[in-house]
Amino acid sequence: MSGGVSETTMEAAGDRGGTRAEAIHRDIVRAILEQRLGPGTKLGEDEVGAIYGVSRTIVRAALQSLAHEGIVVIEKNRGAFVAHPSVKEAAEVFQARRLIEPAITELAARVCDGAGAAMLRAHLAEEKAAERDGDDRAAIRLSGEFHVVLARIAGHRVYENFLRELVARSSLIILLYRRSRSQCCKTDHHTALVEAIVAGRGAEAVAMMTNHLDEIERDLELVDTAVPVKPLSELLGG
Amino acid sequence: MSGGVSETTMEAAGDRGGTRAEAIHRDIVRAILEQRLGPGTKLGEDEVGAIYGVSRTIVRAALQSLAHEGIVVIEKNRGAFVAHPSVKEAAEVFQARRLIEPAITELAARVCDGAGAAMLRAHLAEEKAAERDGDDRAAIRLSGEFHVVLARIAGHRVYENFLRELVARSSLIILLYRRSRSQCCKTDHHTALVEAIVAGRGAEAVAMMTNHLDEIERDLELVDTAVPVKPLSELLGG
DNA sequence: TGGCCCAAAATTGTATACAAACAAGACCGG
DNA sequence: CCGGTCTTGTTTGTATACAATTTTGGGCCA
Numbered sequence: 139m140s141g142g143v144s145e146t147t148m149e150a151a152g153d154r155g156g157t158r159a160e161a162i163h164r165d166i167v168r169a170i171l172e173q174r175l176g177p178g179t180k181l182g183e184d185e186v187g188a189i190y191g192v193s194r195t196i197v198r199a200a201l202q203s204l205a206h207e208g209i210v211v212i213e214k215n216r217g218a219f220v221a222h223p224s225v226k227e228a229a230e231v232f233q234a235r236r237l238i239e240p241a242i243t244e245l246a247a248r249v250c251d252g253a254g255a256a257m258l259r260a261h262l263a264e265e266k267a268a269e270r271d272g273d274d275r276a277a278i279r280l281s282g283e284f285h286v287v288l289a290r291i292a293g294h295r296v297y298e299n300f301l302r303e304l305v306a307r308s309s310l311i312i313l314l315y316r317r318s319r320s321q322c323c324k325t326d327h328h329t330a331l332v333e334a335i336v337a338g339r340g341a342e343a344v345a346m347m348t349n350h351l352d353e354i355e356r357d358l359e360l361v362d363t364a365v366p367v368k369p370l371s372e373l374l375g376g
Numbered sequence: 377m378s379g380g381v382s383e384t385t386m387e388a389a390g391d392r393g394g395t396r397a398e399a400i401h402r403d404i405v406r407a408i409l410e411q412r413l414g415p416g417t418k419l420g421e422d423e424v425g426a427i428y429g430v431s432r433t434i435v436r437a438a439l440q441s442l443a444h445e446g447i448v449v450i451e452k453n454r455g456a457f458v459a460h461p462s463v464k465e466a467a468e469v470f471q472a473r474r475l476i477e478p479a480i481t482e483l484a485a486r487v488c489d490g491a492g493a494a495m496l497r498a499h500l501a502e503e504k505a506a507e508r509d510g511d512d513r514a515a516i517r518l519s520g521e522f523h524v525v526l527a528r529i530a531g532h533r534v535y536e537n538f539l540r541e542l543v544a545r546s547s548l549i550i551l552l553y554r555r556s557r558s559q560c561c562k563t564d565h566h567t568a569l570v571e572a573i574v575a576g577r578g579a580e581a582v583a584m585m586t587n588h589l590d591e592i593e594r595d596l597e598l599v600d601t602a603v604p605v606k607p608l609s610e611l612l613g614g
Numbered sequence: 615t616g617g618c619c620c621a622a623a624a625t626t627g628t629a630t631a632c633a634a635a636c637a638a639g640a641c642c643g644g
Numbered sequence: 645c646c647g648g649t650c651t652t653g654t655t656t657g658t659a660t661a662c663a664a665t666t667t668t669g670g671g672c673c674a
Contacts (some may be wrong), residue, residue, distance in 0.1 A: 157452070157657090183626070193659045194626090202437060206444045208537075214395070215626060215665050230534040237479055296468040297448075367419055395627090421656070431629045432656085453635050453656060 159199035162190050165375060166204060170220065171309045172275035173284050174373045177222035181210060181370065185366035189374050207272065207303040209310070221310055225360040228311040232355045235304050238297055239285065243331070243347040245292035247340035254291040255336040261287050262332055264327050282309055288335070308354075315358040323354065397437035400428050403613060404442060408458065409520050410513035410545045412611045415460035419448060427612050445541040447548070459548060462600040468614065470593045473542050474586065476535055477523065481569070481585040483530035485578035493574040499525050500570055503563050519561035520547055526573070536549040540558040546592075553596040561592065 169175040181201060183194045190197070201218045204210035208227075210217045223231070246254070261284055268277040282305045289298035327350045334343035407413040419439060421432045428435070439456045442448035446465075450456045484492070499522055506515040516525070520543045527536035565588045572581035 176439055182624095184624090195658050195660090198437075198626090199440060204443060206441060208534075216667095217626070230532050232537070233532070234534045237475065241475055282597065294468050294471070295465065295473045296542075300472070304534075420654095433630090436656090454637095456654070511651090607622050 151357060157196075157199075158190075158192055159196045159203065162186070162192070162196065162200040163203045167209065167306050168279065169374055170209060170306055171279040173278055173309065173313050174275060177220050177305050177310050177314055179220040179373070180243065181218040181220065185370050186374070189371060191300075196269070207306065209303070209306050221307070223307060223311050223314065225315075227307075228304070228315060228358065228360055231304055231311060232351065232358075235301075235308065236351050236355075238301060239288075239347050240344045241336065242289045242292045242294065242297050242301065243343045244340045245294060245297075246288050246334045247338055247343045249293055250291055250335050250338070255332075257287060258332045258336065261263050262325070262328055265328060269325060278309075281325070281328070284307075284323065284328050288331075291335075312354070312358065315360055317327065317357050317359050323350070327332060327353075395434075395437075396428075396430055397441065400424070400430070400434065400438040401441045403428075404438065405447065405544050406517065407612055408447060411516055411547065411551050413452045413458050415458050415548050415552055417443045417458040417608065419456040419458065421455070421508050423608050424612070427609060442496065445544065447541070459545070461545060461552065463553075463563040465545075466553060466564055466596065466598055469542055469545050469549060470589065471598075472594075473539075473546065473588050476539060476542070477526075477585050477589060478582045480527045480530045480532065480535050480539065480595075481573065482578045483532055483535075484526050485573045485576055485581045486493070486528055487531055488573050488576070493570075495525060495529060496570045496574065499564070500566055507563055513589065516547075519563070519566070520544075522561065522566050523597050526569075528572075549596065553598055555595055555597050561588070565591075 166175065166181070171172055183197045183201070186201075187194050196261045201212060205218065208223055210218050211221050214235045250258075250358055261280065265277060265280045265284065268274075285305050286298065286302050292298070303310045327346070331343055331346050331350065336344060404413065420470050421435045421439070424435045424439075425432050425501045439448055439450060443456065447459055448456050449459050458534070490494070499518065503515060503518045503522065506512075506518055523534065523543050524540050527539045528534070565584070569581055569588065572584060
């Protein structure tokens, strides 16, 4: 973990991007989306505080926020751990995604204007660049975030917030339960989705999204696994 | 505000029901569901701390949790306020309910066993008793909570947590935007829903739920209003 | 070698002190 | 009287101190 990068995180916060706790929250979510932080990882308050250069007060606020999203589990008197979703929870998360993402997709296809199209295409370009550059972690994160960008395009804050949590939790689930080593979302699926959405072909986009989610879920083997644990200072702030 | 009642809240926490912050969070949600706490009400840390007999640390944790659910808005350097949902947010909340509650209802109808039926009937009995006794506040709260009990019966934690937030936010929305003074959910609708769910008639229950939600939403007039403000100590711990 | 016990170290839970920022009231001038 | 400025009081943001709990390591015994 390079101290310079975590200072960048803090500067972003000073930049009216939100409080320090929110910045740490975002950075930890980023680490999870990039699959650097795995299920069961202990997030000690002093350790996290040392990494980001803040007191435990700020760390506790960040951890509470993460716990509220189901991404971290806080056990009384024992500390905070990256969540280890059960098979049941995994099924529930994907079921919720199969419920909400077609609705988001349909909305996005209906309201998508030039700015929305530009945002989607820019995101797609970022995904492709990460893939081309062999930056697996960024590619994985961007592929998850693509879904959240759709919700932002749809302009529906309630759905967006819910989906943001579902996507972060999906990242943990995929890390635990996936069969293949491949990136879970295929860029060409995202490409086709973008084209359908931008063209306002809602029904087609919805069908594609449904298939896309089914495919992600089919790649999961919903049985229990164990994960190795790495030192926190290698994983955060990255 | 009777000190005895808030001590009861604290004892419930000591009873492995969760931390003190969680108990305060629950009590504030309860006050909102009972429409004792209206949109825009300031929740000062010291004031809330005095009411519940805790330090600001615990209050801040409770307020953060409420803010995460969209029930309270924390403005930097200005304090925490009960949320005042906009017309757009109101529409989004009800749209999300129209998406998720039929799914919950269908699930509940599929899995409802004898214990589930007993839970639903007990809840319904409580609603009817509150109505009969003229306890409007309890009746309003129980009618909102009925929807969350359905989610619990469905045994789907992701849906349940999401719906819990939506129902609390709905309470604020209804207080702000309703046309009529009547209780927003009619008990006979809940009665009919329970019978269909318990009998496993999923499609019928789903249709009823959809109509029920449409009816609630039709009773809202989605234009901006202002609300009078009452002293906090009259409203919390109730 | 494994299990148990105990003391010390580490960590979490929480209150409180201090700094920073905002709100309210007083004062002054036009 | 009204508006602007300044001062004071209040509240929020955050670190730190202290209490409570858990974890770890060492010693002892079968």
